[in-house]
Amino acid sequence: MHETDKRPTDPGAVTDEAPPADDAPGAVTVLVNSGAGSLVGQPGAAEALADGLVKALADRGITATPRLASGPDLMTASRAAIADRAAAVVVVGGDGTIATVAGELAGTDVPMAVLPLGTANLLARDLTMPEDPTEAVAALADGVVGRIDVGWLNGRVFLNNVVLGLMPNLARQRERFRGAMTPVIWARLLVRMALAMRRNPRLRVVLATERRYLRVKTHALVVADNAYRAQPGLLVRRDSLGGGAMAIYVARHRSPWRMLRLAMGVVTGNWRADTDLLTDHAQRLTVLARRRALRVTVDGEVVLLRPPLRFRLQPAALRVWVPAAAGSVLAAPGEPVSAVPGLVGRPAGGPPEARND
Secondary structure (H helix, E strand, C coil): CCCCCCCCCCCCCCCCCCCCCCCCCCCEEEEEECCCCCCCCCCCHHHHHHHHHHHHHHHCCCCEEEEEECCCHHHHHHHHHHHCCCCCEEEEECHHHHHHHHHHHCCCCCCEEEEECCCCCHHHHHCCCCCCHHHHHHHHHCCEEEEEEEEEECCEEECCEEEEEHHHHHHHHHHHHCCCCCHHHHHHHHHHHHHHHHHCCCEEEEEEECCCEEEEEECEEEEEECCEECCCCCCCEECCCCCCCEEEEEECCCCHHHHHHHHHHHHHCCHHHCCCEEEEEECEEEEECCCCCEEEEECCEEEEECCCEEEEEEEEEEEEEECHHHHHHCCCCCEEHHHCCCCCCCCCCCCCCCCCC
16 A cells, blocks of 8 residues: 555645734744654653743743644644644654644745754754754744745655655665764665665656756655755755755766765765766656656655656745844845744843833
8 A cells, every 4th residue: 555645735825915913923832743753752751842942932032832743643733823823833853744844834924943853854954953952942032034945746845855766765774773873874874775776776767847858767866955065974955945946866876886986975075076966956847757656755754656756846935933044045034033923032031021012
């Protein structure tokens, strides 16, 4: 049985209509994924984390309410926050959790903030979000609200990337190494990748964008929500989350050793010089394959999808609440928190601000 996509359909165009002046926003919703791997087996840990964040926000003069959810309930909780006119939704979880919530908030005026609680935490890294909850709240209190692009695959949201080929299998292996992605763990994954390449032929696909039609054979196809920058490190980063285009990377390497060369290029920051790596960009992409189903990773979550795979980018579709340092990656200059109703706070430990009602 193939996995079916239970996420909502694409909400469509972003609206910029302001709410009525007398319709004030509600409290910030702190949404914690109680099923996160780092919380499983720790009774009361999710509740304590949510309550601690609510208190930290209150210390900054920002009213918040806690909510715990996991699995499909994350979508229900997100919809409830929209219905309650939440001033923002602070999502505590990994990249998959964040994408689930973003699928509900995209196209609305409710901003999303992310606090990392996963393995890779790619979006949180690109948004310069501190891993420590107290530091994260402090950064948000002095932050900005802006917009970022949203990627869609067959009605499912992705904010980082979608990967076909060997990587979904490696992602399943990665689940055995919960925790920090250390150099030793990366080395083990690279060895397993080389062994998998010997056992599995390259995937034959057709790529159709608004500009070209291409037949390729590949061990790895990556479609990213905006392009990666070339810099040394174990994880790739992006300079912009509002550039308005998906980046397409096709690994045409024939041997495990050439694929390992690409992996080392990522670590050293020289991957763009790899002549076996095809790169392109598009706002729309269709991937055709003669298979009943394709195993892909969508923001780190492994799923089975029936081809064709239809990608599209929705520019500036998601409103986000981020640290001021992340302003440069937004689709346009962010609005200071002090100008956003419901997020206006006060310095930690300071008296409440006077209000003119």
